Amino acid sequence: MFQQDLAPLGSLTVSALVALLPLLTIFVLLGWLRVKAHWAGLASVAVAIIVAVAAYRMPVGLALLSATEGAVFGLFPIMWIVFTAIWLYQLTVVSGRFDDLRTAFGYISDDPRCQAIIIAFCFGGLMEALAGFGAPVAITGVMLMGLGFAPIRAAVVVLLANTAPVAFGAIGTPIITAGALTGIPYQEIGAYVGRQTPLLAFIVPLLLVLLVDGARGVRQTWPVALSVGVTFAIAQFVASNYISVELTDIIASLLGLAAAVVVLRFWTPQGGEEARERLRIQSAEETAGTGTRDRDETALGGSGGTGAGTTRTVEQAPVAESARLSGGRLFMAFLPYLLVIAVFCLAKLVAPLTKALAATDWKIKWPGLDGNVLSPAGKAVSTTVYNFQWLSSPGTLLLICGILTALVYRLSPAKAAGEFIATAVKLRFAFLTVASVLALAYVMNLSGQTTTVGTWIAGTGAAFAFLSPILGWLGTAVTGSDTSANALFATLQQTAAEKAGLDPSLLVAANTSGGVVGKMISPQNLTIAATAVGVVGRESDLFRKCVLWSVGLLVLLCLLVGLQSTPVLGWMLP
Numbered sequence: 001m002f003q004q005d006l007a008p009l010g011s012l013t014v015s016a017l018v019a020l021l022p023l024l025t026i027f028v029l030l031g032w033l034r035v036k037a038h039w040a041g042l043a044s045v046a047v048a049i050i051v052a053v054a055a056y057r058m059p060v061g062l063a064l065l066s067a068t069e070g071a072v073f074g075l076f077p078i079m080w081i082v083f084t085a086i087w088l089y090q091l092t093v094v095s096g097r098f099d100d101l102r103t104a105f106g107y108i109s110d111d112p113r114c115q116a117i118i119i120a121f122c123f124g125g126l127m128e129a130l131a132g133f134g135a136p137v138a139i140t141g142v143m144l145m146g147l148g149f150a151p152i153r154a155a156v157v158v159l160l161a162n163t164a165p166v167a168f169g170a171i172g173t174p175i176i177t178a179g180a181l182t183g184i185p186y187q188e189i190g191a192y193v194g195r196q197t198p199l200l201a202f203i204v205p206l207l208l209v210l211l212v213d214g215a216r217g218v219r220q221t222w223p224v225a226l227s228v229g230v231t232f233a234i235a236q237f238v239a240s241n242y243i244s245v246e247l248t249d250i251i252a253s254l255l256g257l258a259a260a261v262v263v264l265r266f267w268t269p270q271g272g273e274e275a276r277e278r279l280r281i282q283s284a285e286e287t288a289g290t291g292t293r294d295r296d297e298t299a300l301g302g303s304g305g306t307g308a309g310t311t312r313t314v315e316q317a318p319v320a321e322s323a324r325l326s327g328g329r330l331f332m333a334f335l336p337y338l339l340v341i342a343v344f345c346l347a348k349l350v351a352p353l354t355k356a357l358a359a360t361d362w363k364i365k366w367p368g369l370d371g372n373v374l375s376p377a378g379k380a381v382s383t384t385v386y387n388f389q390w391l392s393s394p395g396t397l398l399l400i401c402g403i404l405t406a407l408v409y410r411l412s413p414a415k416a417a418g419e420f421i422a423t424a425v426k427l428r429f430a431f432l433t434v435a436s437v438l439a440l441a442y443v444m445n446l447s448g449q450t451t452t453v454g455t456w457i458a459g460t461g462a463a464f465a466f467l468s469p470i471l472g473w474l475g476t477a478v479t480g481s482d483t484s485a486n487a488l489f490a491t492l493q494q495t496a497a498e499k500a501g502l503d504p505s506l507l508v509a510a511n512t513s514g515g516v517v518g519k520m521i522s523p524q525n526l527t528i529a530a531t532a533v534g535v536v537g538r539e540s541d542l543f544r545k546c547v548l549w550s551v552g553l554l555v556l557l558c559l560l561v562g563l564q565s566t567p568v569l570g571w572m573l574p
Helices: 012-019 021-031 037-054 060-094 097-108 112-130 135-146 151-161 166-182 186-193 197-243 248-266 272-290 292-298 327-349 351-358 394-408 413-426 428-447 449-458 461-479 482-500 504-521 523-533 539-564
Strands: 362-365 385-388
Touching: 012 021, 012 449, 021 037, 021 428, 021 461, 021 523, 021 539, 037 060, 037 428, 037 449, 037 523, 037 539, 060 097, 060 135, 060 327, 060 385, 060 394, 060 413, 060 428, 060 523, 097 112, 097 135, 097 248, 097 327, 112 135, 112 151, 112 166, 112 197, 112 248, 112 272, 112 327, 135 151, 135 523, 151 197, 151 272, 151 504, 151 523, 151 539, 166 186, 166 197, 166 248, 166 327, 166 482, 166 504, 186 197, 186 504, 197 248, 197 272, 197 504, 197 539, 327 351, 327 394, 394 413, 413 428, 428 449, 428 461, 428 523, 449 461, 449 482, 461 482, 461 504, 461 539, 482 504, 504 523, 504 539, 523 539
Parallel strands: none
Antiparallel strands: 362 385
């Protein structure tokens, strides 16, 4: 039996600084020493176990069991979702339908800067609304690669785009989780979040264009970027406050896409051809710089056709075709994603089916661990029960979509199975990375390290309102999931708010909003993005390119939440 101690070294400050060592390890190894993500993850797990045993006096056996539960959770459901999402994409590649899909997006605009907004932000937001857990990054990353984006550029674009929709992702799962843990109605938390994350939605499309083509691109495409950002932000606010938390991102993504279609129907940005040529040159230079061996070993190309991770440039894959696609070909090109929307809407929004799927979950009390870890208050922690969602998992739903897609596309079982196996082989290092990162999270959580850090930050009193998003950012950066960040810190935010005389709903919402900008630097998400675009082993490069964006947006959120806790912006709250 082990009981967590908030200050095992006597001083809360000293204990918190020691508890931060595993996080410091992984970020230094990734961002400074450029160590490959799976080695950085394994090293951080080792440091977390040492801290748990030496500083927190957690029995070695319980520390190791915590790591095993986290690793299994990382493989299923997290990597199961990513794996099936990428396999679904591969089926569109080997069937030849991906070229039609690429051409279909070209009908909206053949400008790569606009395509980044349409695919990474609007379509990615829709995927986040339905699936979440890395699937949007995997799917949109390979789609941008297929459109000629250089791999690193494509990965950074989709990581930045996967921010504003995250709070309401997976049919509102992060917010629903926070409500269940705190007892605050999740609709109320969602209403608060809907008055924070729209600020990100407003500026992210402009930042995406800045990433793709610099200030020149912003000057040339700002009308469509601003239109999409404003539409998405307003829709997110209205839906979360007055319609449905669960449907917020679905509504916002579809309306954002509609805004792009309308604007581009009557207005065409200048400089699209020049931007495409610059992307072509960059893609060629990046490919030459990384070397063909690494590209061949890590690209997600599948065994039968040109994959999104292969050395594919705009010249090799032109966006537009001379002949217009027929309605039937357009429908078939979008079929996999229409199936995803249909299947997830049925599974998540039809209550009887949702309950039936949830009834198939297996609750497994982790052997040797369950019942043997107590919180500082002396209560048994609940995270030692592993939920095996063999049927209700988004990954399994994506598998069903893949099987249906293979049948409609008339792919042979051997071909579909071959792609399934090939994708698994190419994801082998991603499996190891995500398993190690979740092992790190579980060791830190169950030993009490995470709670120590959170309590230490929460000790700032009224100033905590300005700092509260940092907890969500930290939790998501470690676990790769805003849902997990809320599971870690939502109750702590509520308690700290009550002690400091602040609005508990505001700080719980701030935890959710802060988490959305931490996701882009999560080792789990970095690995997913690197794997999708075929640059496994270069997660450190992605981290360095994303960390300043993440920190900058975090500072913006901290200022917003801090001012919302005062009369200055208090009028914004419900």
